[in-house]
Amino acid sequence: MPSAPLINALSSPTDQAPTNNGYAHLDIAGVIGAELADPLSHMQQIVAGILESGKISRRHIKQLGYMIEGARKTAMQSQQLARLANGRLRQSHEKLRLDILLTQALAENLPRLQAQDILLQQHIQPVDVIFDPGLLMSLIDASIDWISLRGHHLNVALNLQNPPEFSLLRFTANPRAESALKPETPPEFEKLSWYLLMEVTRTMGVKITRTVSATETVLSLEFQRSTPPPLEALDHAETRSRVDSWQMGGSSAINGTAPLLVTDDPKLRRTVETICLNMGLELNCAANSTRAARYCAQERPPLMIYDERCNDEVLETLQSELTRHDPNFPFIEIVDESKTLMMSTWMSDTITRVNTENLRTMLPRALMTGLSRKRSPV
Template sequence: MDLTELNRATALPPAEVAPADSTRWRDIVQALSAEMAMPLTSALERVQELTSTGRIDRASLRALGEELRQARRTAMTGQQLARMASAAGRQSPERLALADVLRQALEARASEAQARGIAVRLSLQPAEVMADATLLFNLVDNTLGWALAHACGPLELQTDLKQWPVHARLICRFVHLPADQSANTAAREAAHAGLDTMDWRLVEQAAWACGLTAARRIEGVTTTLTFEFPRTVNDTMEGVSAVELGEGHLAKPLAGNHVLVVASRRDVRMQVRDALRNMGLIVDFVASVDEARDFCRGGLPQAIVIEAALRGDRFNELRKEVRTSGTDVAFIEIIEEGSTFEVSGFGGLNTARVGRDAIATSLAPALTFELAKVA
């Protein structure tokens, strides 16, 4: 069997191609359709009444205008979603101060916050990230627009650094229901449901395009939204800093690097696929260490990502074979529990580790870091 045949034999079947992505877009289209249909249905009823009676009062005319404007805003949001999706694969990452981007977005939204009577409270720690400037600004701007639309009191914005893994964070917190309605169960449920607008979909899409996770937590009448930035400029990592990666190895595109993923479980394969989809890598999947050894005989990849459950004597033999070949290959292990990234060479580890809960946020930077060490 030649390498081409082997690639075909070990590739995921068509039914497994990015179901998470297709499901996400299906949900977005459904939400977009519903949000447009509601004001347009009401507007159509008013137009039909106008056609029937030849009359419309000023209140109904104002309502008709607002319904049409609402439908237009939703349609424009749909256009933004489409543009953001196409821009996700054409990024130009650069070193950015997160607090500066937040201040710029706040300046753009200052009149809106003033008109709504929303005070903004800032708690900003220095934090630098590697990101596309336009996409990052869009993320912050859309987050502010969504938060201002729902805040019933001061808007709290915070930037800080999570200690391990060292990730910059952007945190947005606000009360989404007035205090005098907090005891009303129906009002609380309506306020919670009201947060899931197309503006929220835009925030989710912007976070996805930037390679971030958006963790939204609702406690009582308070909403807290936290973004973590896996590509954080950090000079404390052993051997090479994120700044050096950004100015050196990351300046060389990773596109074309070959990664072999050894995972027997479909859900793990899909998590890895989603985490690496925007890196321009060549990614192949096999379900066992024996298949991985056969694959490597046809040509070694630059990195091997393996599910921890498959590690054992056969994998150790594979690793020995790789070492004796004289080719440097990065190894990353997906451990079953945890949300951290441990670099190889740190604390005696000879293989980098990424917790399964951190695949979405940490696998891509972990792979970037490990590939830089063997480049």
């Protein structure tokens, strides 16, 4: 049974959340069941058709992928909600670029939004905030999930309000008369993402309000301790990659935004290079832990990505040295394990684990989260 904070979190500032009847855990159980029922039912139908025909098409594979992703999202949100409610959370307050994390999250969700015939419009100003990075990403993800209504126009605006005191993130959804799909109406039952939003905002101290009507749905988040980033932080890094870069001399990246990749796998290196290229990032590479240590002795990278096969005693010593200077130094470990479904930034420590199967979808998020951190004390 969830603890008291979760039950208290069900009272929305605009009285839109379910009435607190003392059985909030049963309400949430019903929401989880309802959200899992649809994808599981569709998966059952697809599997039955495959068994009957003895064939599987690309369309079936794509549909199964969507259904599995929907069920996975529900499972992840349930786990996050339970951890928050039970207080099993270690926060690390750091300066983060809210605009960068928000833009990346919207880009990752764009294919899903387009499939739902949602027209996205963005008005995002550069903003620094001080929060736990994993919690902030969870808040952004849950917000996008809750406000995503089929056949709507979605406007996302991030602005500084009376700087440097606070910033306002506002999501506004309006039905599209020209939509090819019937515009979705707010569901009769709460989405699981709303319960997660209420608990995350309570934990972070973020003010949340919402209004829901037939013509407009608005979600507003007010962040305290917000400031505009320095002008030099707005510059973009050049896009190029170098192998064992310390041997070539020169700066590793403009404004120190080049991660260090440790791997001797050419295929993995090319994949990570491509991801960084698409993100406008320079990437430095070291073939093994010894070369990585040599590189770090000359210049400390802002983030380290390493192949789990390179994780030896030398690399562990290097990790200890980096975290000694910066306890929140971000590491991304690439593992070959299908059970690694989520990043662990706010679940355990400073190491984010991404599996090779989901590398192209999960690594950009991990990179943006790590690189958005400020290294100076806050």
